[in-house]
Amino acid sequence: MRPSRSLFGRLADGTEVHRWSLENGGVRLAVLSLGGIVQSLEVPDRRGRPANVSLGFDTVEAYTAADRYFGALVGRYGNRIAKGRFTLDGRTYRLSANDGGNSLHGGAAGFDKVVWEVEPFVSGADVGLRLSYTSADGEMGFPGALGTVVTYTLTRNGDWHVDYAATTDKPTVVNLTSHVYWNLGGEASGSVHGHELSLAASRYTPVDSSQIPTGEAAAVEGTPFDFRRAKKVGAEIRRAHPQLLHGRGFDHNWVLDKGSTAHPVEVAELRDPASGRTLRIATTEPGLQFYSGNFLDGTSAGTGGTVYRQGDGLCLETQHFPDSPNRPGFPSTVLRPGDTYRSATVHRFSAR
Structure with a gap:
């Protein structure tokens, strides 16, 4: 099915926000031009019954009022940069500090807050959207004009591919990711x-x-962070471990054993035993931020009319490491003129 477009709403300044709908391989995906937000993603369970497995809202106003990055594209820099600053080539840059003095997910008005240009496409048996945005030199304090294209592809098998590309006219740092909150039981299932x-x-x-x-x-x-063998998300989440206290649960970057790769390699599997729905994630990235929805506080009601509370969804954000611009020992996030930033993540759905 060719992607279709409808008016979702308007921002306070009158800018239109559109909702794009895609369907392929038994999966339905709805994406907003605002923030590249995944507004819903419907996947069948073991009995073939579809449900929306991503947390989100029904109105533009709900998205602009919330500050938890529901379903959004995140940039220029996903995750945190300490004290909202970094030094590159001898020059220190001060960023938008929106998280207790740190810069989080690109600052107060990151990629999740902008309206992207969207171009639909059909390629053989696949359908998709190309989202593009140029971030001006100095936006949120980051150097260089950054041209970004993010491609969402829904394959005939129902896999959702996210491919990122970016170029710059000045040395800068880039770390793009997706902030979908997953609940494979269905977004209002608890x-x-x-x-x-x-x-x-x-x-x-x-x-x-x-x-x-x-x-x-x-x-x-020997820690609660050992998920090398599948275990329940909540099995050790309330254990009195110092790191769990810092994050109010899991909100950490895992160092993927595979490192950075040219092509996506499978690194994660999430399964809901009740519905049988399974999500497997493959990526080129060296890290993955597992966030267990610790800051969902009951102040937002989702598409199913249910108030989202702590643990009602979780994020699996493929990425480079947080604060890499200030950590020479971490994989570099520096992008220079003439080079192209590339990253790819594949989400594969099944039910068993």
Whole structure:
């Protein structure tokens, strides 16, 4: 089915926000021009019954009022940069600090807050959207005019591919990701603590009390952070571990055993035993931020009319590491003129 467009609403300044609908391989995907937001993603369960497995809202006003990045494209820099600053080639840049003095997900008006240009396409048996946005030199404090194209593809098998590309006219830093909140039982079905998660990572990056990495890559063995074998998300989430106290649960970057790769490699599996729905994630990225929805506080009601509370959804954000611009030992996020930033993540759905 060729992607279709409808008016979703208008921003306060009158700018139109459109909703694009795609369907392929038994999966239905709805995307907003605002923030590249995944507004809904319907997947069948083991009996073939579809349900929306992503948290989101029915109105533009709800998205602009919420500050939890529901379903959004995140940039220029996903995750945190300490004290809202970094130094590159001897020059220090001060960023928009929107998280206790740190810069989070690109600052107060990151990529999740802008309206993207959207071009639909059909390629053989696949359908998709190309989203483009040029971030001006100095926007949120980041150097360089950054031209970004993000491609959403829904394949005939029902896989959802996200391909990122960006170029710059000045040296800068880039770390793009997607902030979908997953609940494979359905977005209004309650806690995800019974979901089973596995991560192909034997290390993670501990954080301080402001959730900035300490610079260490610690072993997961013997800690609540060991998901090398599938276990329930809630199995150890209330354990009195210092790192769980810092994040009010899981809100950490896992160091993927595969490292950076030219092509996506499977690194995570999430399964809801009740519905049988399973999500497998493959990526080129060296890290994955697992966030267990700790800051959902009951102040937002979703598409199903249910108020979202702590643990009602979780995020699996493929990425480079947080605060990499200030950590020479972490994989570099520097992008220079003449080079192209590329990243790819594949979401594969099934039911068993």
